[in-house]
Amino acid sequence: MSDVIVVGGGVIGLSIAWELASHGAIVKVLDQSTVGREASWAGAGMLPPGNLAGERTGEGRLRALSCVLWPEWSEGLLAATGIDNGYRNCGAIEVSFDRNLDDEASAWEATGNKVEILSAARRRHLEPAISSNVKHSYRLPEFCQVRNPRHLRSLEVACLDMGVELLEGEPVCGWKATGQRVTHARTVSTDYAAAKFVIASGAWSRQLANAVGTEISIEPLRGQIVLLRCSPLPFRHVIQDGARYLVPREDGRILIGSTEERAGFVKQNTVEGVQSLLQFAKSVVPTLADAEIERTWSGLRPYSGREEPFIGRLPNQENLFVAAGHFRSGLQMSPGTAVLVRQMLHRQESSIPMAPYDLLHDSSDGDETEAHELLSAPNQVVQSQN
Numbered sequence: 001m002s003d004v005i006v007v008g009g010g011v012i013g014l015s016i017a018w019e020l021a022s023h024g025a026i027v028k029v030l031d032q033s034t035v036g037r038e039a040s041w042a043g044a045g046m047l048p049p050g051n052l053a054g055e056r057t058g059e060g061r062l063r064a065l066s067c068v069l070w071p072e073w074s075e076g077l078l079a080a081t082g083i084d085n086g087y088r089n090c091g092a093i094e095v096s097f098d099r100n101l102d103d104e105a106s107a108w109e110a111t112g113n114k115v116e117i118l119s120a121a122r123r124r125h126l127e128p129a130i131s132s133n134v135k136h137s138y139r140l141p142e143f144c145q146v147r148n149p150r151h152l153r154s155l156e157v158a159c160l161d162m163g164v165e166l167l168e169g170e171p172v173c174g175w176k177a178t179g180q181r182v183t184h185a186r187t188v189s190t191d192y193a194a195a196k197f198v199i200a201s202g203a204w205s206r207q208l209a210n211a212v213g214t215e216i217s218i219e220p221l222r223g224q225i226v227l228l229r230c231s232p233l234p235f236r237h238v239i240q241d242g243a244r245y246l247v248p249r250e251d252g253r254i255l256i257g258s259t260e261e262r263a264g265f266v267k268q269n270t271v272e273g274v275q276s277l278l279q280f281a282k283s284v285v286p287t288l289a290d291a292e293i294e295r296t297w298s299g300l301r302p303y304s305g306r307e308e309p310f311i312g313r314l315p316n317q318e319n320l321f322v323a324a325g326h327f328r329s330g331l332q333m334s335p336g337t338a339v340l341v342r343q344m345l346h347r348q349e350s351s352i353p354m355a356p357y358d359l360l361h362d363s364s365d366g367d368e369t370e371a372h373e374l375l376s377a378p379n380q381v382v383q384s385q386n
């Protein structure tokens with residue numbers, strides 16, 4: 001029998017499995033399709049900075065904890081698997097054609113993160129390809145990125161090396177329980193026994209919590225990406241304008257992201273989505289008009305309507321836990337989430353306070369209302385600040 005069954009093999013599930021197996025647990029991961037091919041594969045791999053001493057919110061502390069862990073994890077995975085996940089410090093420049101960015105920059109500074117407000121001349125010096133129509137900008141020199149498909153592959157190989165069983169094509173459809181204790185994860189063909197269970201099923205997590213009578217408000221929010229090929233690269237920093245961004249990869253590729261769409265579980269690219277991304281890219285870096293379009297894709301972010309993901313034990317369940325709802329930040333927050341889950345399952349003191357991630361925690365942040373309003377227009381491409 002396994003010590004732990006993790007349901008879902010995205011970046012959250014695989015990170016948890018690796019962390020637990022590295023600390024001696026016998027772990028099984030059940031995935032309904034192929035591990036590492038959903039939102040975690042589709043994401044852009046941006047890793048904003050964080051400062052543990054200065055962050056005051058649950059979101060900020062988990063981001064900061066993960067920032068500390070990313071270099072260690074990347075080195076550990078490289079040593080264990082020989083796979084370079086592409087974790088790099090590339091820096092980011094936030095740009096705006098109209099919004100004044102002073103408050104945003106001050107907020108980064110107030111939490112102890114390095115920020116440089118850019119004059120037009122300094123911006124031109126750093127990244128001459130950025131449009132001269134940009135009015136405001138600042139730089140986050142500690143912003144990093146990772147090649148998420150490579151990171152997922154390294155996690156998968158590292159898990160297998162540690163003896164984790166990865167079972168693909170095994171959709172969990174419910175639970176077998178005795179009183180308040182889950183004994184098995186049920187699939188169509190098999191009941192899998194374990195001492196503890198973790199729901200890490202991304203945008204699909206709601207159904208699995210519902211199966212034991214718990215409502216968690218996670219739903220899919222689609223994001224589209226257009227991949228360009230452009231050599232030599234016209235810029236080196238990640239360039240962001242609110243929820244839209246350009247992520248340059250060392251091998252001459254540029255990701256343009258992303259939309260936020262309420263489209264159920266339908267993964268596809270749309271004319272409007274792709275057009276709006278291309279338009280955004282040309283407006284920020286005009287020379288991209290000549291770049292080659294290599295491919296497009298979309299993914300389903302687990303949207304929870306609050307700033308923090310759900311990380312905790314399900315109410316009235318002794319041994320059923322959840323780690324889901326990371327929305328736009330699941331890659332970034334994955335190492336921190338895995339460490340917190342390990343500490344929770346082993347009843348150890350947690351690295352940061354756990355209350356903000358509790359299922360019943362009510363985020364009092366005003367952004368929540370804004371996000372709910374954005375979601376009231378079904379099937380529309382919407383933009384928001386992230």
Ligand SMILES: Cc1cc2nc3c(=O)[nH]c(=O)nc-3n(C[C@H](O)[C@H](O)[C@H](O)COP(=O)(O)OP(=O)(O)OC[C@H]3O[C@@H](n4cnc5c(N)ncnc54)[C@H](O)[C@@H]3O)c2cc1C
Pocket residue numbers: 007008009010011012013030031032033034035036037038039040041042043044045046047170171172173200201202203204205208222223224225257258298299300301302323324325326327328329330331332333
């Ligand atoms: C376009 C886009 C850009 C993004 N950019 C970034 C970024 O730059 N930085 C960042 O940090 N985050 C980014 N994100 C968000 C990030 O990708 C997600 O928050 C993260 O991938 C969530 O990971 P997950 O493991 O919870 O979900 P997923 O990767 O979706 O994995 C869930 C897994 O669970 C499995 N599963 C579901 N239901 C069941 C079931 N019943 N039984 C068994 N298995 C099941 C699925 O098959 C899947 O493999 C982006 C997302 C998108 C879509």
